[in-house]
Amino acid sequence: MSTITADQAEKIKEIVCEILEIDEAELTEESLFADDHGADSLRSIEILAALEKEFGLVIDQAELSRMVNLKGVYDVVQDAAAAR
Amino acid sequence: MSQRVVLTGCGVVSSIGTGAEEFGAALRAGRSGARPITAFATEGFERTNGCEVVGFDPARWVRNQPLRELGRASQFAVAAARMAVEDAGLDVEVLQRSRTLVSVGTTDGESHDLDRLVQTDIAQGPEHFDPVLAARVPAGRLSAGIARELGLVDVEAVTIPTACAAGNYAIGYGFDAVRAGEVDFAFCGGADAMCRKTFAGFYRVGTIAPDRCQPFDSDRKGILTGEGAGILLLESLESALARGARIYAELLGYGLNCDAFHQVAPNEGSVAEAMRLALENAGVQPHEVDFISAHGTGTKANDVTEARAIRRVFGDHTPRTISIKSMLGHTMGAASGLGAIACALAIVNRMIPPTINHVKTDPECDVDCVPNNAIEADVRIVQNNGLAFGGNNAVVILGKYEEALA
Numbered sequence: 001m002s003t004i005t006a007d008q009a010e011k012i013k014e015i016v017c018e019i020l021e022i023d024e025a026e027l028t029e030e031s032l033f034a035d036d037h038g039a040d041s042l043r044s045i046e047i048l049a050a051l052e053k054e055f056g057l058v059i060d061q062a063e064l065s066r067m068v069n070l071k072g073v074y075d076v077v078q079d080a081a082a083a084r
Numbered sequence: 085m086s087q088r089v090v091l092t093g094c095g096v097v098s099s100i101g102t103g104a105e106e107f108g109a110a111l112r113a114g115r116s117g118a119r120p121i122t123a124f125a126t127e128g129f130e131r132t133n134g135c136e137v138v139g140f141d142p143a144r145w146v147r148n149q150p151l152r153e154l155g156r157a158s159q160f161a162v163a164a165a166r167m168a169v170e171d172a173g174l175d176v177e178v179l180q181r182s183r184t185l186v187s188v189g190t191t192d193g194e195s196h197d198l199d200r201l202v203q204t205d206i207a208q209g210p211e212h213f214d215p216v217l218a219a220r221v222p223a224g225r226l227s228a229g230i231a232r233e234l235g236l237v238d239v240e241a242v243t244i245p246t247a248c249a250a251g252n253y254a255i256g257y258g259f260d261a262v263r264a265g266e267v268d269f270a271f272c273g274g275a276d277a278m279c280r281k282t283f284a285g286f287y288r289v290g291t292i293a294p295d296r297c298q299p300f301d302s303d304r305k306g307i308l309t310g311e312g313a314g315i316l317l318l319e320s321l322e323s324a325l326a327r328g329a330r331i332y333a334e335l336l337g338y339g340l341n342c343d344a345f346h347q348v349a350p351n352e353g354s355v356a357e358a359m360r361l362a363l364e365n366a367g368v369q370p371h372e373v374d375f376i377s378a379h380g381t382g383t384k385a386n387d388v389t390e391a392r393a394i395r396r397v398f399g400d401h402t403p404r405t406i407s408i409k410s411m412l413g414h415t416m417g418a419a420s421g422l423g424a425i426a427c428a429l430a431i432v433n434r435m436i437p438p439t440i441n442h443v444k445t446d447p448e449c450d451v452d453c454v455p456n457n458a459i460e461a462d463v464r465i466v467q468n469n470g471l472a473f474g475g476n477n478a479v480v481i482l483g484k485y486e487e488a489l490a
Contacts (some may be wrong), residue, residue: 040349041289041349045288
């Protein structure tokens with residue numbers, strides 16, 4: 001898988017919004033989980049765990065530093081899928 | 085009327101030794117309890133070390149109730165309580181005629197049994213639950229098991245579930261009850277057994293170390309989960325003197341608070357405040373503390389926050405700050421019970437236990453953690469820290485017993 005599909009991107013957005021407890025309209029590709037949406041480290045790990053489960057991936061926890069916004073999450077999921 | 089409160093019996097079940105004598109020797113030697121986990125299946129986890137109690141024979145300690153009716157944590161608690169009675173040279177019949185308190189702190193209670201029930205539920209359905217196993221689960225069984233074993237009738241038995249600071253909460257409660265003259269003897273401390281749920285939870289948040297626990301080290305990688313029990317027998321000084329008991333230490337005071345700041349992140353300000361409350365309650369000045377037995381889990385977050393909080397309170401007089409979790413792993417609710425006993429043994433044995441597995445102190449922690457080797461010291465006053473998720477902080481202060489009031 002070289003890039004994520006539109007369906008996958010939509011699913012990722014849905015997961016992130018559910019964990020951050022926000023409306024999908026509030027989240028853009030660039031808005032920051034911590035600064036703009038009040039996320040903390042536990043929420044970030046919840047997102048990571050939910051993505052692993054949904055897509056059957058293993059994501060290194062070091063990747064959390066890249067998973068600061070939706071764009072970052074797309075990249076990490078893409079890389080993890082490519083490495084599978 | 086306020087009584088002086090002394091510790092006259094210690095009960096220890098741990099991965100590095102059973103009973104006060106063996107535990108004291110292990111602390112001095114800097115023994116490690118780390119080994120591959122066998123309590124539950126670890127397939128799928130890349131890191132699989134823990135600090136398990138091996139070779140524990142519950143039948144040696146549990147005599148007055150069916151062994152099968154006690155989960156592993158309750159067995160640890162009962163064994164430690166029995167050891168404490170024997171260690172204190174106390175006649176059980178005298179105990180049965182006395183007003184007593186049993187207060188046991190725990191994080192997980194019998195979650196190991198819950199793990200197994202959930203497995204049954206998933207594999208076969210709840211109608212296949214083993215009823216004996218299900219009956220072991222309520223956390224109240226930890227303290228009730230002790231009362232039942234010793235035949236205590238004029239007793240209040242409570243289990244205090246304030247997670248990883250629970251042992252100190254339970255000791256604080258016992259201290260108050262004896263100090264106020266409400267009970268003659270108090271069994272207090274903590275107990276926990278390893279379980280998959282807690283291991284997996286800590287694992288998921290990235291806090292399980294690969295093979296060893298290195299508190300305050302630059303290269304620390306997290307905790308190892310552990311298990312065991314530490315039960316203290318407290319009584320008034322008057323009672324101890326009247327029966328010619330050996331006195332390990334005097335309990336001087338405690339402090340606790342809960343900031344509810346975050347589910348898992350410790351708050352520096354309120355950790356410092358808990359220490360101040362304890363010192364004030366004990367009538368001790370910071371510069372009088374000879375060493376601190378830190379919560380010292382070996383995670384990035386705990387050690388730096390705790391060290392900073394200690395600096396806030398002690399400033400230039402920051403005493404040596406050690407973590408016995410380097411040896412025992414994180415025994416959860418038992419941790420501060422075992423910690424308090426370690427403090428008392430340090431006083432009696434005139435030594436400060438080491439922080440093992442230490443290579444290089446993290447400059448952000450900046451404490452003298454007594455790396456790798458115990459040191460001889462005339463220890464008079466010791467502070468035992470217990471910090472827990474949810475911002476539950478509890479700190480106990482112990483002192484060398486001296487006839488005149490300090």
